[in-house]
Structure formats: structure tokens, C-alpha cells
Amino acid sequence: MEKKPLTYKDAGVDIEAGDKLVDRIKPLAKKTFNENVLAGIGGFGAGYLLPSEYKNPVLVSGTDGVGTKLKVAQMADVHDTIGIDLVAMCVNDILTVGAQPLFFLDYFATGKLSVDTAEAVIKGIAKGCEIAGCALIGGETAEMPDFYTEGEYDLAGFVVGVVEKDEYIAGKEIKPGDVVIGLASSGIHSNGYSLVRKLFFDILKLKVDDYVEELGDYVYKILLTPTRIYVRPILELIKQIKVKGIAHITGGGIPGNLKRILPPNVNAVIEKGSWEVLPIFKFIQEKGNVPEEEMFKTFNMGIGLTVVVDKENAEKTVEFLKEKGETPYVIGEITEGSGEVVIK
Structure with a gap:
């Protein structure tokens, strides 16, 4: 008896759905690009040219998630704002030293990829990047069958910013009377x-x-x-x-x-x-x-x-x-x- 061929899709991973998602989110990301973006969504790595006006630049990085607020988004089936939270948690952190966010990357992990849900989430991420004035230049979508229950997904975000070394805010000058x-x-x-x-x-x-x-x-x-x-x-x-x-x-x-x-x-x-x-x-x-x-x-x-x-x-x-x-x-x-x- 001839065995049925086993495919990645049979195991729960739909590569075509992933490709469709990339096609949908490219225009969302492109809206956040500026002249410093050398390579963005779709490649193996994203390139960003450090702005030339900085004399002694310090790169500042941050990473965060959204926590169990994600559960509420999934319960409500409302996914187009949670990405703003993801960006906010990262960019507000590096802002504390006076850093201008330059670019952002996201990680979206789920058990079975829903292109519509993922697109809504990334739409929110792109919106957050627009508000913060940084470019969404890359990310990763991971489809992991049996790891998450149906309808569940997790998010992580990563941001890199820049500040002049002599303008870095560290709190050292805080004194009584302030x-x-x-x-x-x-x-x-x-x-x-x-x-x-x-x-x-x-x-x-x-x-x-x-x-x-x-x-x-x-x-x-x-x-x-x-x-x-x-x-x-x-x-x-x-x-x-x-x-x-x-x-x-x-x-x-x-x-x-x-x-x-x-x-x-x-x-x-x-x-x-x-x-x-x-x-x-x-x-x-x-x-x-x-x-x-x-x-x-x-x-x-x-x-x-x-x-x-x-x-x-x-x-x-x-x-x-x-x-x-x-x-x-x-x-x-x-x-x-x-x-x-x-x-x-």
C-alpha cells in the first residue's frame, strides 16, 4: 500500500499562509520607513543607516512584551491595538535616557497562523511605530503547532534607538529641590x-x-x-x-x-x-x-x-x-x- 506523502502542512505549519502574511504586512511596514532604511521586511536581515547628525552616538536597545493583556485581546477577538502596546512598552523604556527610537522588530508566535489576526496585530505595531517616529524594519512569525492552543499567540518587541553621549539622561544630576x-x-x-x-x-x-x-x-x-x-x-x-x-x-x-x-x-x-x-x-x-x-x-x-x-x-x-x-x-x-x- 502506497504511503501518503507527509508535508509540513500536515504537521501543522502552513508556509503559504506565512508568505501571504509577509505580502500583506509589507505595505504596513513601508509606511514607517525613512531614508535610513536600507533593507526591510522580507530579507534575512534589516539594514538601517545611523543618522549622520550624531557626533558621538550611543545606541540604546530595549525589548518587552505585552503580558496577559494579550489574553483580553484574544478573548475579545480584537487585535488591532495590542501592537501599539508592544511598541509603547519598548520605546517608552529607551526614551528614559533620551533616546530617539530608530527601528523596531517584532516576534509573533502562534500555534496555527491566522493571516487576518496576524495582519491586525502587525497593523497595530506599524501604527505604534508611526506614533513613535521609528521604522518597522523586520520581525519573525513562528507557527508552532501544539505549543499554543487554538487562537493563542504571543508577542515580543525589540527597539534600537540613539542618543548623543553627552545628552544621555542617567539621573545622576537629580538633587534636592528638584x-x-x-x-x-x-x-x-x-x-x-x-x-x-x-x-x-x-x-x-x-x-x-x-x-x-x-x-x-x-x-x-x-x-x-x-x-x-x-x-x-x-x-x-x-x-x-x-x-x-x-x-x-x-x-x-x-x-x-x-x-x-x-x-x-x-x-x-x-x-x-x-x-x-x-x-x-x-x-x-x-x-x-x-x-x-x-x-x-x-x-x-x-x-x-x-x-x-x-x-x-x-x-x-x-x-x-x-x-x-x-x-x-x-x-x-x-x-x-x-x-x-x-x-x-
């Missing part, structure tokens, strides 16, 4: 979703398409609000005002992230009530009976990024950021201390 300014977040961003999912779906028994009266929207819209990308306004701010330190408020909240940029001889004293805590955080705290300390340690609490400037530049900084469409608040000051963040 002011901490917080920029409003768009919502939960991309941290704390294991707690969020447990509350919304296990404890409150909500579905992704349920309407939440207290929050005035549907669950999936609330939970899939994209992470805010702060790149353009902050890079413009740095050109105008001396910024001494920048912290991206992600996992660990304000205490865990602002601490990372403080010299060992100062504290940052953050004043509760100096900014608007978004309704989603009040909802989580009340419905989940979450202790306030846990809220500040897990979530951004309405502040997605902090910058530290001289006191004399605080008002000017706030006004500048408002002009750029941000919502800034003076949320604290730097005092003598031991490298800690105090919230009072």
Missing part, C-alpha cells in the same frame, strides 16, 4: 493584567462585551485601551528644557520605577491627590478590595511617565507638555534621602 512631573496615562497600559483579569472575569463574572455602567464603556474597550506613547513630546521637551531624569511607570508602579533613576543620596516624595487617579483604578480598588499600597505597586494609577526637572523649570515644563497634547501634573519633589520613593 520637581517630579507626571504625565497622565491612558489607562491601565500593559501591567497588572493578571490581577485585572482575575477581578473582571473570575470574581465579577463579567464578559468582554459586557457594559460597565460605573466606567461608561464595554469591558474590552476599557481593558484594551492602548498604552500611551510619549516619545515625540518628551524628545521635543529635552531640546527646550534640561531634563534630569525620566521614568517609565510600568510594573512596580511609581515607587518601583521612579526609584530606578534616583541617586543614592535623595528621595522622591510623591503627593497623593496631586493628579487625577483614573476611574478604572478606583473601580479595581473598590471592587477587588485591593489595598492602596498594592494598587500603587501594581498599577500606574494614572501616571504613565515621570520627568524630573529643576524647580525653576517646572512651570515651563508643564506648559510645554500641555501644548504638546499631554496632561502633566506636578506630583512631587526631590529631598535628601537614601534613594527611596515616598508616597504620602
Whole structure:
């Protein structure tokens, strides 16, 4: 009896689907290209020419994922915003040293490739790159049968940026008397979703398409609000005002992230009530009976990024950021201390 030929597709990997995806995403990526992109999507490697205006360039790299926010996107079958989160988590990180993101690469892994789903995800990634002003020049799509359940996928992102060596922001100049300014977040961003999912779906028994009266929207819209990308306004701010330190408020909240940029001889004293805590955080705290300390340690609490400037530049900084469409608040000051963040 003649045996049936075994193909890669029989084993669960569809090369043709992968090729179709590449054809679909090439135009999305090309929209993010600039004159420095030498080779992009489709080759074995992507080339990027370092901008000539830098005299002593420092390359800054970052990588991140989106965490279990992906589960919400997959539950809701809404995939065109999660890519913005992926870019945001990476570019906001390298922004903290004053780096301009140059190019971005993504890794998309799934059990069975859905071209439509993958295209929607990468559409979001391209959108995020446009917002951040960087080029989506490459990536990898991995189809791994039996590794992920049907409909599941995972994401990782990688960014490379550049900053002049003498303009690298390391926080070393932060001193007592300086002011901490917080920029409003768009919502939960991309941290704390294991707690969020447990509350919304296990404890409150909500579905992704349920309407939440207290929050005035549907669950999936609330939970899939994209992470805010702060790149353009902050890079413009740095050109105008001396910024001494920048912290991206992600996992660990304000205490865990602002601490990372403080010299060992100062504290940052953050004043509760100096900014608007978004309704989603009040909802989580009340419905989940979450202790306030846990809220500040897990979530951004309405502040997605902090910058530290001289006191004399605080008002000017706030006004500048408002002009750029941000919502800034003076949320604290730097005092003598031991490298800690105090919230009072």
C-alpha cells in the first residue's frame, strides 16, 4: 500500500499562509520607513543607516512584551491595538535616557497562523511605530503547532534607538529641590493584567462585551485601551528644557520605577491627590478590595511617565507638555534621602 506523502502542512505549519502574511504586512511596514532604511521586511536581515547628525552616538536597545493583556485581546477577538502596546512598552523604556527610537522588530508566535489576526496585530505595531517616529524594519512569525492552543499567540518587541553621549539622561544630576512631573496615562497600559483579569472575569463574572455602567464603556474597550506613547513630546521637551531624569511607570508602579533613576543620596516624595487617579483604578480598588499600597505597586494609577526637572523649570515644563497634547501634573519633589520613593 502506497504511503501518503507527509508535508509540513500536515504537521501543522502552513508556509503559504506565512508568505501571504509577509505580502500583506509589507505595505504596513513601508509606511514607517525613512531614508535610513536600507533593507526591510522580507530579507534575512534589516539594514538601517545611523543618522549622520550624531557626533558621538550611543545606541540604546530595549525589548518587552505585552503580558496577559494579550489574553483580553484574544478573548475579545480584537487585535488591532495590542501592537501599539508592544511598541509603547519598548520605546517608552529607551526614551528614559533620551533616546530617539530608530527601528523596531517584532516576534509573533502562534500555534496555527491566522493571516487576518496576524495582519491586525502587525497593523497595530506599524501604527505604534508611526506614533513613535521609528521604522518597522523586520520581525519573525513562528507557527508552532501544539505549543499554543487554538487562537493563542504571543508577542515580543525589540527597539534600537540613539542618543548623543553627552545628552544621555542617567539621573545622576537629580538633587534636592528638584520637581517630579507626571504625565497622565491612558489607562491601565500593559501591567497588572493578571490581577485585572482575575477581578473582571473570575470574581465579577463579567464578559468582554459586557457594559460597565460605573466606567461608561464595554469591558474590552476599557481593558484594551492602548498604552500611551510619549516619545515625540518628551524628545521635543529635552531640546527646550534640561531634563534630569525620566521614568517609565510600568510594573512596580511609581515607587518601583521612579526609584530606578534616583541617586543614592535623595528621595522622591510623591503627593497623593496631586493628579487625577483614573476611574478604572478606583473601580479595581473598590471592587477587588485591593489595598492602596498594592494598587500603587501594581498599577500606574494614572501616571504613565515621570520627568524630573529643576524647580525653576517646572512651570515651563508643564506648559510645554500641555501644548504638546499631554496632561502633566506636578506630583512631587526631590529631598535628601537614601534613594527611596515616598508616597504620602
